[in-house]
Every structure is written in C-alpha cells, then in structure tokens.
Amino acid sequence: MLSKNEMGLLCNLFNRGGWVLDFSTNEFDTFTLGSVGIPLCEHYRLSKGKSLVAFINEASLADSQRLLFDLFEHYETRYQCEFESRDDYPHPQHADRNYGPRYRQCKKFVEREQSIASPYKQSADFIKKEFSSESMNEQIDLLMRMRTEHPTDAIGKSKEVLESCCKTILTNQGIDIPDDWDAPRLSKETAKLLKVSVGDVDTNGPEGKIVKQILGSLQGLATGVIEFRNAYGDGHGHAAQFQSLPVRHAKLAVGSCLTLVEYYWETYEWRKSRGLLK
Known part of the structure; x- marks a missing residue:
C-alpha cells in the first residue's frame, strides 16, 4: 500500500x-x-x-x-x-x-x-520465464512499462508480443511461415496446431459447448487486440487532432494479449510433454 x-x-x-x-x-x-x-x-x-x-x-x-x-x-x-x-x-x-x-x-x-496489484503480472512473469528468450523478455518488460507511460504504443506492442509467441511455436514445430501471414492468420494457425480452435472441440460432452464458447472468445481476444492496434496503436499515422486512448484501454489490450500468449504457451508445453508435439 x-x-x-x-x-x-x-x-x-x-x-x-x-x-x-x-x-x-x-x-x-x-x-x-x-x-x-x-x-x-x-x-x-x-x-x-x-x-x-x-x-x-x-x-x-x-x-x-x-x-x-x-x-x-x-x-x-x-x-x-x-x-x-x-x-x-x-x-x-x-x-x-x-x-x-x-x-x-x-x-x-x-x-x-x-x-x-496487477492481475496479469503473474502472466507476464510466466511468459518471461517460459520463453527463456532475451528478446521476448525485453518485449514483455517494455510492454508492462508502456501500458501506463505510453498507452498508444502499448497497444501496438501487444500485437507484436502475440505475433512473437505464435511465430516461436510454429517455427519450433518446423512450420514455414509465409511473409503474407498477418497476425490473425498467425493466431489462427497456432490455435489449429495446438488443437484449440473452435472446430476442434467435441460438443457432445456436457462441457463441450462451454469450452467452445471460451475458445471462441479466446480468438476474439486476438482479433480485438489487432483491431485495437490498427485503429489506435502506433503502427499507423494519425491526424493532428488524434488523442491517445486512456490508460485503462491500453491495460485491456495488454491484459488480453498476455492472457492469450500464456494460454497458447501452456498448451504448447502440455502437448509437448505428452508427445503430441515434438
């Protein structure tokens, strides 16, 4: 306190x-x-x-x-x-x-x-530890600082962290990534590889519909962060009257990004531990 x-x-x-x-x-x-x-x-x-x-x-x-x-x-x-x-x-x-x-x-x-007090600080620490990559660790540290210091830039950085996670998982599995794969495609292909896309869910069981709904929302997170960045992030020029979004919106983008990255990476490690991925 x-x-x-x-x-x-x-x-x-x-x-x-x-x-x-x-x-x-x-x-x-x-x-x-x-x-x-x-x-x-x-x-x-x-x-x-x-x-x-x-x-x-x-x-x-x-x-x-x-x-x-x-x-x-x-x-x-x-x-x-x-x-x-x-x-x-x-x-x-x-x-x-x-x-x-x-x-x-x-x-x-x-x-x-x-x-x-941050509800996603543990996610950030987890990702830094699990990726064991100096570059990724630097991105996470920068993202956590930028969410309050430079909220507009943080939205763009959220997209970059998500892309880095997806590219790491796909590359580790020997998948060639075409130059024209944008962030939504990277997220979609990663979800497909990890078998966490909506189409992979068996809805016959009592929990199937709930899991499918959650996974659909998960993909919505990826799309939302990307659209947020396209509209308000640092990747595009803005008119002179453009004003940065409030800090709380940047926190939403950062929190969504870290939640999704942590879920992808934990699923990736879980499938590797069971011999389902190399």
Whole structure:
C-alpha cells in the first residue's frame, strides 16, 4: 500500500491551490462518486483541494489509494503537456511544466503498487520465464512499462508480443511461415496446431459447448487486440487532432494479449510433454 508520505505527494500533484486539476466542482463530485462512492465537495462542504485532503486523511488506505490512482490516470490522460517534451498536447486549466519532476517521482511508486496489484503480472512473469528468450523478455518488460507511460504504443506492442509467441511455436514445430501471414492468420494457425480452435472441440460432452464458447472468445481476444492496434496503436499515422486512448484501454489490450500468449504457451508445453508435439 502507499505510505502516507506517498499519498501526500500525490495530493500535491493534483491540488492546484484549492482546485484539483481541471475539474469543476460538479465534475469533481461526479468523478469521486464514481471512484469511491462519495461526492467529496458535497460531503465536506469544502473546496475541491481541501475535500480531497480531508478524504485522504480519514478514509481507509484502500479507498484513499483507489481515488488517488483514478486521479493519477486522469492526470496522465489530460496533463501530458506537463511531463512530455512535445508541445502539441492540449494545455488544460492550471497546467504547469514545473510539475513534471513531481509526476515522475509519483510515477515510480504508483507503478510499484499497480504492478503488485496487477492481475496479469503473474502472466507476464510466466511468459518471461517460459520463453527463456532475451528478446521476448525485453518485449514483455517494455510492454508492462508502456501500458501506463505510453498507452498508444502499448497497444501496438501487444500485437507484436502475440505475433512473437505464435511465430516461436510454429517455427519450433518446423512450420514455414509465409511473409503474407498477418497476425490473425498467425493466431489462427497456432490455435489449429495446438488443437484449440473452435472446430476442434467435441460438443457432445456436457462441457463441450462451454469450452467452445471460451475458445471462441479466446480468438476474439486476438482479433480485438489487432483491431485495437490498427485503429489506435502506433503502427499507423494519425491526424493532428488524434488523442491517445486512456490508460485503462491500453491495460485491456495488454491484459488480453498476455492472457492469450500464456494460454497458447501452456498448451504448447502440455502437448509437448505428452508427445503430441515434438
């Protein structure tokens, strides 16, 4: 959990002389109601900044951390002008580049806590260990950093990690990969090799329909990550008015990618251990 000192540093990043970032009073109440179930200004009858501090001082650590993390995600989405070197980001109310060093300080312990709480950190660690490839390990580490630091780039990297997994499995089995096989084709051929495509499921048993549904969703993950990348990732040019997606969307893409890669690799190892693959 965050220490009291770390919570104070985050509050100082958000509190701009009684304001909290670019929120109006109504917007802040709506935001905090959605985050922790309490419209803080209405509850405390104080300014936005003082209401935030009052809540952090009396709420549970879990609730305080939840609100601070939600505010940090809002900050990263809206206040890139304070910590990025580019000058073409919008400048919301109270933006000030002097907050950049404070953001980078806060980023370290926010990442620490989010990494511990991440539901797919174990998947990332598993993949790094099982692939035993320096290149793949570097991709996984980069992907985990990019999901919060550069969410648009993370979506593109998710596709690359999925492609690397599929190519590794197919190549290990002596399958030549044509140059025109795109990511959906790679995923489809890998699923076929591992016999986890929808057509391989026997639906006569009581669990067959459920398994088939799950496997269909699994392939949907692959398609979704790829389409996400094509629309919003780093692989294509964007119009000048293009804005990066919120961090939570990048986390969705990364989490989906790692879940699928872990499933493919575990199935690959399982089939090899039983002599079903070489």
